Each structure stands twice: as C-alpha cells, then as structure tokens.
Amino acid sequence: VVQNITEIGRCAKAYCEHTARSVPTLSDAVVTLIEMGLNVDTLPVYAKRSQRMVITAPPVTNPPVTPKALTAGQKRTHPAHIPSHFPDFPDPHTYIKTPTFREPVSDYQVVREKAATQRRDVERALTRFMAKTGETETLFKDDVTTFPLIAAKPSAIPYLSALLPSELELQSLEETDSSEQDDQTDSENVTGHNITDDPSADKENSLLPPSGVVPSSKSSEENMIDNPYLRPVKKPKVRRKK
Structure with missing residues (x-):
C-alpha cells in the first residue's frame, strides 16, 4: 500500500510539472491511476462500501506557549505570492533593533x-x-x-571662632567700605562743579564726562572685548544695612 501511494504521488507530481504547474490537481491524480492500470469508475462504489474504515482527524494540540520575556514584536506571516509549505519567517527578535543602553534613573x-x-x-x-x-x-x-x-584638639577659648568674622564677611565689609568711598567722591565732584559761577562753564562741564576727557569712538572700539570669557569681572555692590 505504501509503495502504491508513493508511486501515485510521484506520477502526479511529474504530470503537474509537465504542464508547468507547481500544485497537483485531481486531474493529475486521475491520469496517474489510469496510467497504473486502475479502473477509476469503481472508486465511488468502493468509497461508499459499508465496511469501510474512517480515519479520524488527529487531536489538536495547543501550540507551545513562548514566555513574554522572549517575544519582541509580532511574527510575520507569508505573503500571498509565497506558498504555505515554505519555512516560516524567523522570530522578530532576530532582526528588530533593540537599544542596549540603560535609561538614566530619574526616580x-x-x-x-x-x-x-x-x-x-x-x-x-x-x-x-x-x-x-x-x-x-x-x-x-x-x-x-x-x-x-x-x-x-581642645582649645583654651572654644567660643572664639564663633565671635571672629569669617573671610567672606571681611571681604564683604571691604567692598561696602570701598563703594561708600566712591559714592562720597562722586558727590564731592558734583558739588564742586555746581559751585562755579560761570554758566557757560557749567554747560561745558555738563556735556563732559566725570573724568573730563572725551573718549573717542576708535579707542572705545579697541577697548571693547568680544570674548565674554576675557571681559573684566563685574562685582555687585553690597551696601551695608543701616
């Protein structure tokens, strides 16, 4: 029986390929049976006999469940132009791009x-x-x-460090003293200019800057530094609270 089934399949495939097809049909099987010397008309009567054996379908087994940790993406199926007997596509994790770096923890x-x-x-x-x-x-x-x-290290006067001012406090005091001296000199210069009796001199002095020298545009352009890292530091004036 196995030899006959093998011969029928081989001949049906040969007739199918002879007509430039890839899938055998019923006509190919009929031509194969006729070529082997069998009577095709007796097949319906033989199939409807009372003592025939019915082969049941094999039990359906559940597909193996893959763990979720190993799944990545959705598995692709065959397109319409690829036959179903071809091997399936590989698992998506073999060709999907996955980053290997860890995101910074922001918790x-x-x-x-x-x-x-x-x-x-x-x-x-x-x-x-x-x-x-x-x-x-x-x-x-x-x-x-x-x-x-x-x-x-024990000290003779432990509370002395709390009473003495720190370096930052001394620096802030020096800055406030220098700023107050600058303000006093500016006020003296202003009052000295206002005491003059000549009104024309007052007009000229009002037009001139406090230094008395008119800066030229060329010198100001030369002194201007474009690089912000090389410019002089501007310290804020800290005023002493009264």
Whole structure:
C-alpha cells in the first residue's frame, strides 16, 4: 500500500510539472491511476462500501506557549505570492533593533539614596585620611591599629571662632567700605562743579564726562572685548544695612 501511494504521488507530481504547474490537481491524480492500470469508475462504489474504515482527524494540540520575556514584536506571516509549505519567517527578535543602553534613573527615591551613599562614602574616606595623616586615639590601649579615632584638639577659648568674622564677611565689609568711598567722591565732584559761577562753564562741564576727557569712538572700539570669557569681572555692590 505504501509503495502504491508513493508511486501515485510521484506520477502526479511529474504530470503537474509537465504542464508547468507547481500544485497537483485531481486531474493529475486521475491520469496517474489510469496510467497504473486502475479502473477509476469503481472508486465511488468502493468509497461508499459499508465496511469501510474512517480515519479520524488527529487531536489538536495547543501550540507551545513562548514566555513574554522572549517575544519582541509580532511574527510575520507569508505573503500571498509565497506558498504555505515554505519555512516560516524567523522570530522578530532576530532582526528588530533593540537599544542596549540603560535609561538614566530619574526616580526621586533612587536619586536620594544614591546621593546619600555617595556622601557617606566621601565622609568615610575623609575620616580615614585624617585618621592616617593626623593624630589618633584608640579604644584599646594594647592594639593601636584597631578602631582609630581622630584626636580632639581642645582649645583654651572654644567660643572664639564663633565671635571672629569669617573671610567672606571681611571681604564683604571691604567692598561696602570701598563703594561708600566712591559714592562720597562722586558727590564731592558734583558739588564742586555746581559751585562755579560761570554758566557757560557749567554747560561745558555738563556735556563732559566725570573724568573730563572725551573718549573717542576708535579707542572705545579697541577697548571693547568680544570674548565674554576675557571681559573684566563685574562685582555687585553690597551696601551695608543701616
């Protein structure tokens, strides 16, 4: 029986390819049976016999479920011009572009925990450096290396550091003193110009700048610096509160 079925399939394929087709049809099978010497008219009577055996369809098995972690995209099916017996397309994760870098963490809790760990590591490293370079004390008299502690330096007047001004406060006081002196000199110059009796001189002095020299346009253009990183620093004037 297996030999007959194999011969029918081979001959049907040969007749199909002879007529420039790729899929065998019923006419190809009929021509094959006639070529093998079988009577085709007896086939309907043989199919309707009472003692025939019916082969049931194979049980339908569920396809294997792939985990969601390995799926990427949707699997492509064959287009209309590709026969169904051709192999399926590969899994989408083999040709889909996936980024390999990790997005920066912007969660508030994670950022705060990271900042706290970095601060703790910095403090620990600084403490160890001070313990190794400076004077230390130990909890155990016999072993000096275990549990080193930074030695405290007692001062005769501990509250003196709180009373003395810091460097920033001294610098701000100097700036305020210099700004007040500039304001006083400006006011004196203005009053000196106003005391003059000649009205024509007042007009001329009003047109001139405070320095008394008329700056030329060429010199101002030469002194102008285009690079913002090379310009002189402009410090804000800090006025002392009365």
